Amino acid sequence: MMSVLPPVRRDRIVAELSQCFKKEACLHTRDSFHSKVISACKQQRTGTVGRFKISKVIVVGDLSVGKTCMINRFCKDVFDKNYKATIGVDFEMERFEILGIPFSLQLWDTAGQERFKCIASTYYRGAQAIVITFDLTDISSLEHTKQWLQDALKENDPSSVLLFLVGSKKDLSTSSQYALIERDALKVAKEMQAEYWSVSSLTGENVKEFFFRVASLTFETSVLAELEKTNARRIGDVVRINSNDNNLYQNTKKNKSKCCQ
Numbered sequence: 001m002m003s004v005l006p007p008v009r010r011d012r013i014v015a016e017l018s019q020c021f022k023k024e025a026c027l028h029t030r031d032s033f034h035s036k037v038i039s040a041c042k043q044q045r046t047g048t049v050g051r052f053k054i055s056k057v058i059v060v061g062d063l064s065v066g067k068t069c070m071i072n073r074f075c076k077d078v079f080d081k082n083y084k085a086t087i088g089v090d091f092e093m094e095r096f097e098i099l100g101i102p103f104s105l106q107l108w109d110t111a112g113q114e115r116f117k118c119i120a121s122t123y124y125r126g127a128q129a130i131v132i133t134f135d136l137t138d139i140s141s142l143e144h145t146k147q148w149l150q151d152a153l154k155e156n157d158p159s160s161v162l163l164f165l166v167g168s169k170k171d172l173s174t175s176s177q178y179a180l181i182e183r184d185a186l187k188v189a190k191e192m193q194a195e196y197w198s199v200s201s202l203t204g205e206n207v208k209e210f211f212f213r214v215a216s217l218t219f220e221t222s223v224l225a226e227l228e229k230t231n232a233r234r235i236g237d238v239v240r241i242n243s244n245d246n247n248l249y250q251n252t253k254k255n256k257s258k259c260c261q
C-alpha cells in the first residue's frame, strides 16, 4: 500500500537562503541560493533531491551541552530543564520545502557521555553536515570540540561534509563572559572551517534560524552535487559519441580505400 505523506508544515517552507550568524565564520556569505540551484529548482531538475534523498545531520559534543534540547526546541518546540542522558543515539526527521522542492533532514542526536560514545560513533557515517556543540558557559567543552570533530570525520569525507560549531545555553552567560568565549569560538570555527552560531534552547534564540541555515546549505550542496553528476554523465556521453564518430570515420576511410583499390 502506498503511504501518503502529510503536506510540509507551513513554517518549514524556505523561499530564500537563510543567512549566516557571523560573517567572520561562515561557510559562505552569498545573499541568495546559487543561481544554478535556483534554475534547477524552477525546472524541477534536482535529480534524487526531492524524491528519495534524505540528508543526514549529526549533532555531537560533550555530555550535557544541550544537544537534545536544541533538537527538541526545533522539532517539537519544547524545553526540558531536567537532564536525561542520551543513550547511544536518537533521531528526528524534519521535512522542508525549499524553492518548491521537498527536502528531508534526519537530525541525529548522539550521546556525549563517554560510556555511550562507542555506540553513538557507529552512526556517524554518511553525514552531510556535522554540528559540533559546546556550552557557552564551559570553556572546556569548547576545547573538546576539536576531538569531536576528529572522531566524526573519521567516518565521513572531510571534503564534502558541512561543519557547524554551535555554542549553546546563551541565556546563561553574561555579556562579558559571552564576548570572551565567542572570541575563542570564532578562532576555533575558522580553524575547523566551520560556520559559527550561538543559540539558547531555553528562550529559543537562533534555534530555528540555525536549523534553517543547515537545511538551506545541505539542500544547496545536494542540488549542486546532482547537477555535477548529470554534467559528468553528459560529458561521458559526448566523449562516447565522439569516439563512436571517430570509429565511424576510421571505418569509412578504410571502406573508401578498399573501394579505390
Ligand SMILES: Nc1nc2c(ncn2[C@@H]2O[C@H](COP(=O)(O)OP(=O)(O)OP(=O)(O)O)[C@@H](O)[C@H]2O)c(=O)[nH]1
Pocket (backbone or CB within 6 Å): 061, 062, 063, 064, 065, 066, 067, 068, 069, 070, 080, 081, 082, 083, 084, 085, 086, 087, 110, 111, 112, 113, 168, 169, 170, 171, 172, 199, 200, 201, 202, 203
Ligand atoms: N538554561 C539553559 N539550559 C539548557 C539549555 N540547553 C540545555 N540546557 C540544560 O542542559 C542540560 C543538558 O541538556 P541536554 O540537551 O540533555 O544535553 P545533551 O548534550 O543532549 O546531553 P547528552 O545526551 O548526555 O549528550 C539539561 O538540564 C537542559 O535543561 C539552554 O539553552 N539554556
